[in-house]
Amino acid sequence: MALLDIKNVSKHFGGLKAVDQVDLTIEKGQIYGLIGPNGAGKSTLFNCVAGSFAPTSGKILYNGEDITGWKPWNICRNKIARTFQIVKPFQTKTVLYNTVVGSFIRTSNTSEAEDMAMEVLKKFHLADKCNVLAKNLTIADRKRLEVARAMATDPDMLLMDECMAGLRHTEVDETLNVIREIRDRGVTIFMIEHIMRAIMSISDRITVIQFGRKIMDGTPQEVANDERVIKAYLGESYGAA
Amino acid sequence: MEAIIQAIINGSMTGAYYGLAALGLTLIFGVIKVINFAHGSLLMVGMFAAYWIIHLTGWHPYAALFLVIPMLFVFGYALQGIVIKPVLEAQREVREPTEVIIVTTGVWYVLDNLALMLFGAEFRTVKTSITGQVFFLGDYFLPKPQVYGVVITVLTSGLLLWFLKYTRMGKSIRAASLDRDAASLMGINQYRVYNIAFGIGAAIAGIVGCVLIPFYYVFPSVGVIFDVKCFIIVVLGGLGSIPGALIGGVIIGLIESIFPMFMTSTWTELIVYVVFMAVLFIRPAGLFGEKRDW
Amino acid sequence: MNPGSKKKNIDTLLKIIMAVFVFTLPLWLTSPAYLQILIFLFLFAYLTTTWNLVGGFAGVLPLGHSAYVGIGAYTSTVLFITYGVSPWMGMWVGGLIAAIVGAIIGIPTLKLRGAYFALSTMAFGEGVRVLVENTMTVGPCVINGPRGISIPLIPGNNLAAYQFVSKVPYYYIILIMLIIALFITWYISRIRPGYYLAAGGEEPEAAQALGVNVAKYKVWAMALSCFLTALGGTFLAQLTLYIYPKQILGLDFSFELAFIALIGGRGTIAGPVIGALILRPVGEFARIYLSAVLPGLHLVIYGLVLIFVMLFQPRGLVEPLTRFYDWILNKISGTAPGKEVKS
Numbered sequence A: 001m002a003l004l005d006i007k008n009v010s011k012h013f014g015g016l017k018a019v020d021q022v023d024l025t026i027e028k029g030q031i032y033g034l035i036g037p038n039g040a041g042k043s044t045l046f047n048c049v050a051g052s053f054a055p056t057s058g059k060i061l062y063n064g065e066d067i068t069g070w071k072p073w074n075i076c077r078n079k080i081a082r083t084f085q086i087v088k089p090f091q092t093k094t095v096l097y098n099t100v101v102g103s104f105i106r107t108s109n110t111s112e113a114e115d116m117a118m119e120v121l122k123k124f125h126l127a128d129k130c131n132v133l134a135k136n137l138t139i140a141d142r143k144r145l146e147v148a149r150a151m152a153t154d155p156d157m158l159l160m161d162e163c164m165a166g167l168r169h170t171e172v173d174e175t176l177n178v179i180r181e182i183r184d185r186g187v188t189i190f191m192i193e194h195i196m197r198a199i200m201s202i203s204d205r206i207t208v209i210q211f212g213r214k215i216m217d218g219t220p221q222e223v224a225n226d227e228r229v230i231k232a233y234l235g236e237s238y239g240a241a
Numbered sequence B: 001m002e003a004i005i006q007a008i009i010n011g012s013m014t015g016a017y018y019g020l021a022a023l024g025l026t027l028i029f030g031v032i033k034v035i036n037f038a039h040g041s042l043l044m045v046g047m048f049a050a051y052w053i054i055h056l057t058g059w060h061p062y063a064a065l066f067l068v069i070p071m072l073f074v075f076g077y078a079l080q081g082i083v084i085k086p087v088l089e090a091q092r093e094v095r096e097p098t099e100v101i102i103v104t105t106g107v108w109y110v111l112d113n114l115a116l117m118l119f120g121a122e123f124r125t126v127k128t129s130i131t132g133q134v135f136f137l138g139d140y141f142l143p144k145p146q147v148y149g150v151v152i153t154v155l156t157s158g159l160l161l162w163f164l165k166y167t168r169m170g171k172s173i174r175a176a177s178l179d180r181d182a183a184s185l186m187g188i189n190q191y192r193v194y195n196i197a198f199g200i201g202a203a204i205a206g207i208v209g210c211v212l213i214p215f216y217y218v219f220p221s222v223g224v225i226f227d228v229k230c231f232i233i234v235v236l237g238g239l240g241s242i243p244g245a246l247i248g249g250v251i252i253g254l255i256e257s258i259f260p261m262f263m264t265s266t267w268t269e270l271i272v273y274v275v276f277m278a279v280l281f282i283r284p285a286g287l288f289g290e291k292r293d294w
Numbered sequence C: 001m002n003p004g005s006k007k008k009n010i011d012t013l014l015k016i017i018m019a020v021f022v023f024t025l026p027l028w029l030t031s032p033a034y035l036q037i038l039i040f041l042f043l044f045a046y047l048t049t050t051w052n053l054v055g056g057f058a059g060v061l062p063l064g065h066s067a068y069v070g071i072g073a074y075t076s077t078v079l080f081i082t083y084g085v086s087p088w089m090g091m092w093v094g095g096l097i098a099a100i101v102g103a104i105i106g107i108p109t110l111k112l113r114g115a116y117f118a119l120s121t122m123a124f125g126e127g128v129r130v131l132v133e134n135t136m137t138v139g140p141c142v143i144n145g146p147r148g149i150s151i152p153l154i155p156g157n158n159l160a161a162y163q164f165v166s167k168v169p170y171y172y173i174i175l176i177m178l179i180i181a182l183f184i185t186w187y188i189s190r191i192r193p194g195y196y197l198a199a200g201g202e203e204p205e206a207a208q209a210l211g212v213n214v215a216k217y218k219v220w221a222m223a224l225s226c227f228l229t230a231l232g233g234t235f236l237a238q239l240t241l242y243i244y245p246k247q248i249l250g251l252d253f254s255f256e257l258a259f260i261a262l263i264g265g266r267g268t269i270a271g272p273v274i275g276a277l278i279l280r281p282v283g284e285f286a287r288i289y290l291s292a293v294l295p296g297l298h299l300v301i302y303g304l305v306l307i308f309v310m311l312f313q314p315r316g317l318v319e320p321l322t323r324f325y326d327w328i329l330n331k332i333s334g335t336a337p338g339k340e341v342k343s
Helices: A042-050 A073-077 A095-103 A110-121 A140-149 A169-185 A196-203 A220-225 A226-232 B002-032 B040-059 B061-090 B100-119 B145-168 B168-178 B180-185 B190-212 B220-239 B242-261 B263-281 C003-028 C032-058 C066-083 C087-109 C115-135 C168-190 C192-202 C204-209 C214-240 C251-264 C271-290 C297-312 C319-333
Strands: A002-013 A016-025 A029-036 A057-062 A080-082 A157-161 A190-194 A205-210 A214-216 B134-137 B141-142
Touching: A002 A042, A002 A190, A002 A205, A002 C115, A016 A029, A016 A042, A016 A190, A016 C087, A029 A042, A029 A169, A029 A196, A042 A080, A042 A190, A042 C087, A073 A080, A073 B002, A073 B061, A080 A140, A080 C271, A095 A110, A095 A140, A095 C192, A110 A140, A110 C192, A169 A190, A169 A196, A190 B168, A190 B190, A196 A220, A205 A220, A205 A226, A205 B100, A205 C251, A214 A220, A214 A226, B002 B040, B002 B141, B002 B145, B002 B168, B002 B220, B002 B242, B002 C192, B002 C297, B040 B061, B040 B100, B040 B220, B061 B190, B061 C297, B100 C115, B100 C251, B100 C297, B134 B145, B141 B145, B141 B168, B141 B263, B141 C251, B145 B168, B145 C032, B168 B190, B180 C204, B220 B242, B220 C115, C003 C168, C003 C319, C032 C168, C032 C192, C032 C214, C032 C251, C066 C087, C066 C115, C066 C214, C066 C251, C066 C319, C087 C115, C087 C214, C115 C251, C168 C214, C168 C251, C192 C204, C192 C214, C251 C271, C251 C297, C271 C297, C271 C319
Parallel strands: A029 A190, A029 A205, A080 A157, A157 A190
Antiparallel strands: A002 A016, A002 A057, A205 A214, B134 B141
16 A cells, blocks of 8 residues: 555645646655755755645545544654754754654653664764754754654654755765665655756656646656656757757 | 714824834835834934924924934844844844844843833923814815824835836835845845845834824834734734735724714724734735735 | 873863862852842843753754743742632742643744744734733733733741842752753753754754654644743742843843853753853843943943854854863862863
8 A cells, every 4th residue: 555645636726826736656675756846846846745835635544544634743653754845953952862852752861862863863964963062063954953853753654854954975975875774674765956966866666846746757768768857957958850 | 974084084193193103114024024113212212303303403393304204214224234233144044033133122122121221201291383273174174284294104115116126226225025035035134125125114203203193192002002902903904015004004093083982092092902813813924915834 | 190181180170170069159258239130130040051951952042032031930929828728839830831831832933934933922022022012811810911910928937938038048949949950951962862862953853854754843842942941930930029021021021041051052951051150140230330431331231242252152152161171170280281081
């Protein structure tokens, strides 16, 4: 059975159709990519799944259960975690504190939560920085913290919104390894990304969105060669080739 | 019936200068996104400036405008540059710069109580050539200073709108209010823009001071009355909206003049607060503000 | 003994000395005037500590908290005068009412952005003041509008009636209340609700994505804060035996509470206490000795201190003072600086 099933979801803002009747299915254990030109509606779709707002129409099913319109904290309790495109660490708090907030969803005992958080931080190579204030971290570390914090909630599915934006070449490779490790630990990944070589190399399947509509889905190979996708990104004049 | 119409006339005229008072605040609030709790104090400073100029020179209050406006502009510019800007800069990253609110509260306390220390708490008035004079419109009377106040309000608002729409600095101000980072990337010195916006806000407060002088008492805590009211008006009319400030002002003015006919005036105060809270809950963007993620 | 633990021992010793000093103060400082000043100092420290639960930990700026002081004071007083209920009982009723009112107001307002929340609390605070000033009676209970209520003096020390001749019992009562409030604040900051509250105050969206129902925690913090604040209101009523709207419900009072916490360091546990320790004596001194000559000077000073602190130490004076204390510890114990000991 599909883990996440987005059925005919639309999101309108006044007259603007940000997401228009999108269908999307993600199987357990996949790394699923969502790409499309800027403003296509990718983040909006994410936000519908994550509960930031409810879709105007359509259904979102998780493990067969209807989670359409659920609030973000209940989505998290339901084992779906997310990261933000513009990272939102708790700036005045330490790396450990940030992560503990995540692990508190699994226990209400502070020292247990701290132990769990340290476990997570070790896996993300942030353990030695556990007492550093989040605002003093480098941008790469902040992005790692964002993921670590989300992982501390022990999710079954992780929504990653452009987590590689602004990273250097080597940092992108590191992040790809991290994502693979997360998947190997049994977490299904749904990610938005603009860095083509990254998302093409790591995804099992990809959906392409333009102007709020899905224009195709398939394997990275299929997507790269699809005429519609090429036209969407590069413009009409490239389409014919 | 006549009494009600008179009340409507009074309320609208009062509302006009309430709106003028709120104009500076909506500009500052809308542009710099700063809650300036010292706004009432700026008004008080404007009134005292007008008072002393008229008292010492015997000029007509509207002639005093020529001195008051530049004085207050410079004062506002300096205040923003010296006190507020450092706090804003330090808080650039923060989502909600509450420190700025706190600093302006400090400024409010300092200004109001300095005035108290320097001038004493007594209520002062100035006799001007138009004090107490009245126009007659059928059975209804319109005090001259208030009528001139309305005229000045309309003129000022029109001037401000023109300035914001057609001049370079005005456009810079509008750009900075929409997105300060984008604006600064476009070569707009955002802090200079803020200084000027603040200066303009203060200058408008000065204008209000001159408008009020012929018929209002001048005393150190006069600002407090206007302060809270101005915030209510700004929220009601919509943050950053000039017509909103004026219409909001008129609404409050009308509430204040009509309701006391049916209940004590202190209950009216309560009504204003209730209206305020209602707006905050139902439509925080106000009548003309843009919808945001409140 | 290595320098690190020597420093820690000295730290503990100093703290014990301070605690003993504070607790035995009334034994040798017998002047009621000075005791009164200290009592007010502790009262403000208490009220700002309870304010801090919302204003510091939840990350919002409440500027109308005096309303809850008033609810506490008026409820216990009215119950005492009209029905003979001991203020010790009335206190809890006042606290409960304040908590409920705070929660009701909090539910819609805590969703608003910082500045709008601040404005709404001001409007509410002023609304309560106007309401009380315009009410003479509520059923059989006398409110007396702007002139306020005098609590009948019961001769002698009367524990049941919460009235004492000497200032000493008041001193200990408020000291214990302060310690309890500090303990509650400390405890909350170490358990899950405290973490959730702080997270929600700083980055609500991120906190929500981590499973935190931010609004729920903020409302609970508000209710708790209002409850405890109201208890302080009853204390104030019993201390001064005369309450009236301008004193207990004004915008000035609300602002003073906020100022003290902000200058001391909101969101920290010691901050409000330090703020009170610094500002109250300054304010009292200025008011007593200078207000005849220069009225309003103490408020000018408050304002200037506020501005300077926000410009140079926006997180409050707790930070530099903590560093200074640490420096002193180093000097006494002979530790090289940099060997920070987590106490």
